[in-house]
Amino acid sequence: MLKKNNKVKLIKYYNLINHNLIYNNKSINRYKKDNFEISEDRSKSLELLKKSIINLKNCDLKKNAKNIVFCDGNPKSQIMIIGEAPGANEDQEGLPFVGRAGILLDKMLAAINLDRKKVYISNIVNYRPPENRRPTDEEIKRYLPFIEKHIEIINPKILVLLGSTAMNALIGNDVVISKMRGKWIEKKFGNCKTSVIITFHPAFLMRQPAQKKMAWIDLKMVRDKKNKLKI
Numbered sequence: 001m002l003k004k005n006n007k008v009k010l011i012k013y014y015n016l017i018n019h020n021l022i023y024n025n026k027s028i029n030r031y032k033k034d035n036f037e038i039s040e041d042r043s044k045s046l047e048l049l050k051k052s053i054i055n056l057k058n059c060d061l062k063k064n065a066k067n068i069v070f071c072d073g074n075p076k077s078q079i080m081i082i083g084e085a086p087g088a089n090e091d092q093e094g095l096p097f098v099g100r101a102g103i104l105l106d107k108m109l110a111a112i113n114l115d116r117k118k119v120y121i122s123n124i125v126n127y128r129p130p131e132n133r134r135p136t137d138e139e140i141k142r143y144l145p146f147i148e149k150h151i152e153i154i155n156p157k158i159l160v161l162l163g164s165t166a167m168n169a170l171i172g173n174d175v176v177i178s179k180m181r182g183k184w185i186e187k188k189f190g191n192c193k194t195s196v197i198i199t200f201h202p203a204f205l206m207r208q209p210a211q212k213k214m215a216w217i218d219l220k221m222v223r224d225k226k227n228k229l230k231i
Helices: 004-017 040-054 060-064 088-093 100-111 137-154 164-170 202-207 209-228
Strands: 079-083 120-123 158-162 184-189 192-199
Touching: 040 137, 079 137, 079 164, 100 202, 100 209, 120 137, 137 164, 137 184, 137 192, 158 164, 158 209, 164 192, 192 209, 202 209
Parallel strands: 079 120, 079 158, 158 192
Antiparallel strands: 184 192
């Protein structure tokens, strides 16, 4: 039996992230960017990484996409979020999570007092797969060194992986999300040592709204870890 206080919080969370109230399919316009002041070294490292991805040869994803989708949010943040791959809206705008899944992600972040000015967001692959399909194992393998370097440059204290593709790419193919979500994993990426947590992708939650209650548990863990680390 849920305590009254916890029940009220859960109701507020469901109201906040209730995607069924969203009928507007227009993407979020994020062209107007905030100017976050970051160190020259980090700025150069991110620019070099982006150029390396743009210059990648023999990539069918790149050939079929309109734009590279590199990042969004605050590059100074100590919380990094990684999804799967860009969709149609993301490909159009060149920014991650700007479609319906992005709207839900924003609501999930707001539920734990976060927003895009307080986190940093990227994806496992940086170009949209045709028809929004899952990236192939070969494509994930090709882009893996880039996302690992991306993590090392940002050097987050908390790394949130959204969905099975991000989990399998960075944690391993021998694990399933139903057993791995809601657990902290200490992991190193180059010189970055970070606390990793896995939760469901917003697109999955739109298909399986019953799993929102599990995502809420994961989000509260992120909130508690953030408070503990004084982020």
